[in-house]
Amino acid sequence: MSVIKNLLPIVILLIGFMYGYQKYDQIPQSIISGLTFLPHLLAIMVFGLSIHFHRSQVFFYILLLITANVILQSGWAGSQPGYALLSAFTPMLLLVLTILPDRGIASVRAIPAYLILLSVLGFSVYAIKAEPVWLSQILLTNWLPAQYFDWTGLTQTVLFVSVFTLIYMLVLCILKPSPHMSAGFGILIILIIQMHFGNQFRSLLVFNSAALLMCIYAVMQESWRMAYLDELTGLPARRALREKLQRISGLYTVAMLDVDHFKKFNDTYGHDIGDAVLRMIAGKMNKVAGGGTPYRYGGEEFTIIFPGRNRDDAWQYLDTLRETIFKSPFVVNRVDRRLKNARQKPKPAKAVRVAVSIGIADSKGVASSPWDVVKLADKALYRAKGKGRNCVSE
Numbered sequence: 001m002s003v004i005k006n007l008l009p010i011v012i013l014l015i016g017f018m019y020g021y022q023k024y025d026q027i028p029q030s031i032i033s034g035l036t037f038l039p040h041l042l043a044i045m046v047f048g049l050s051i052h053f054h055r056s057q058v059f060f061y062i063l064l065l066i067t068a069n070v071i072l073q074s075g076w077a078g079s080q081p082g083y084a085l086l087s088a089f090t091p092m093l094l095l096v097l098t099i100l101p102d103r104g105i106a107s108v109r110a111i112p113a114y115l116i117l118l119s120v121l122g123f124s125v126y127a128i129k130a131e132p133v134w135l136s137q138i139l140l141t142n143w144l145p146a147q148y149f150d151w152t153g154l155t156q157t158v159l160f161v162s163v164f165t166l167i168y169m170l171v172l173c174i175l176k177p178s179p180h181m182s183a184g185f186g187i188l189i190i191l192i193i194q195m196h197f198g199n200q201f202r203s204l205l206v207f208n209s210a211a212l213l214m215c216i217y218a219v220m221q222e223s224w225r226m227a228y229l230d231e232l233t234g235l236p237a238r239r240a241l242r243e244k245l246q247r248i249s250g251l252y253t254v255a256m257l258d259v260d261h262f263k264k265f266n267d268t269y270g271h272d273i274g275d276a277v278l279r280m281i282a283g284k285m286n287k288v289a290g291g292g293t294p295y296r297y298g299g300e301e302f303t304i305i306f307p308g309r310n311r312d313d314a315w316q317y318l319d320t321l322r323e324t325i326f327k328s329p330f331v332v333n334r335v336d337r338r339l340k341n342a343r344q345k346p347k348p349a350k351a352v353r354v355a356v357s358i359g360i361a362d363s364k365g366v367a368s369s370p371w372d373v374v375k376l377a378d379k380a381l382y383r384a385k386g387k388g389r390n391c392v393s394e
Contacts (some may be wrong), residue, residue: 042212183218233282290317
């Protein structure tokens with residue numbers, strides 16, 4: 001589901017700008033004159049956003065886009081081998097920049113990305129000036145019958161590289177769905193399309209704008225995720241809960257959930273295992289029935305909101321959730337199987353049960369703010385703790 005959620009805006013942008021490219025001749029000249037400056041304004045905006053939010057992948061995407069466009073517009077890669085080299089290196093560079101971890105823009109850990117860009121640029125200058133025979137043979141050889149590729153000016157080698165990088169990026173988008181990964185996939189398609197059309201003002205204007213909007217989408221979506229989602233569990237964080245409570249009205253139920261004896265669990269097995277427990281509980285909470293939305297309240301506390309339900313309706317879903325968590329054995333000591341010292345004997349895997357206590361309250365009879373309902377649910381949580389834990393209380 002997250003793959004579709006991340007890729008859908010990119011696909012919509014691609015379709016929209018492809019349609020705009022087809023209808024370009026029907027756009028009034030006065031509008032085109034104004035749109036001429038759109039890529040420049042978008043580039044400045046994306047540069048500022050990527051630096052402000054420390055999004056190094058997007059920053060390097062922009063550098064790659066600008067470099068490719070400067071080379072195209074200047075005619076520096078005017079020869080056939082030079083153009084083929086640019087068309088082959090651009091997708092590969094974007095793939096490498098996507099795989100590299102986000103290590104900042106102006107830091108020592110970002111040096112590898114700059115070295116890669118400079119090395120490729122230096123080799124390109126050498127190759128375009130010297131035009132070595134071996135490189136021309138690789139880039140310009142027809143490996144398959146030429147009549148199957150007469151629809152494009154790109155060489156077969158460039159097409160093979162483009163298809164390989166597209167497949168690789170699509171697999172990355174599926175395995176590691178994220179806004180910047182989806183934006184990288186869309187920008188890769190844009191770069192391949194640009195190389196296909198060459199140095200055309202129409203294609204550069206339309207598709208550069210599309211690529212830059214994809215970068216803006218990646219930065220804003222990632223910034224939203226950092227602000228509204230809890231990094232450890234992936235659940236909506238307290239800011240999202242606060243905004244939900246500001247909007248909610250009518251009948252609703254609030255449940256407060258707390259992990260029983262969590263401090264003792266952390267002290268016994270370590271904080272890494274404790275974090276894994278919280279992730280496991282968050283995974284179960286994401287599947288809660290009855291239309292409940294889970295949030296991480298803080299520490300080992302969670303909140304679930306059931307719009308349109310009273311506490312009697314929500315009770316059955318919460319008790320099922322509590323029972324599901326308790327009946328899901330959690331295996332500890334897995335990390336001991338990867339010991340640094342080979343002489344150490346790994347501890348045997350141990351399965352433990354995790355219990356939660358839940359307090360529940362609804363908005364019936366509560367005339368003040370939704371936070372009062374949260375306080376009532378929190379008091380009910382303490383009553384559940386007093387009853388012996390691992391239960392639901394109102």
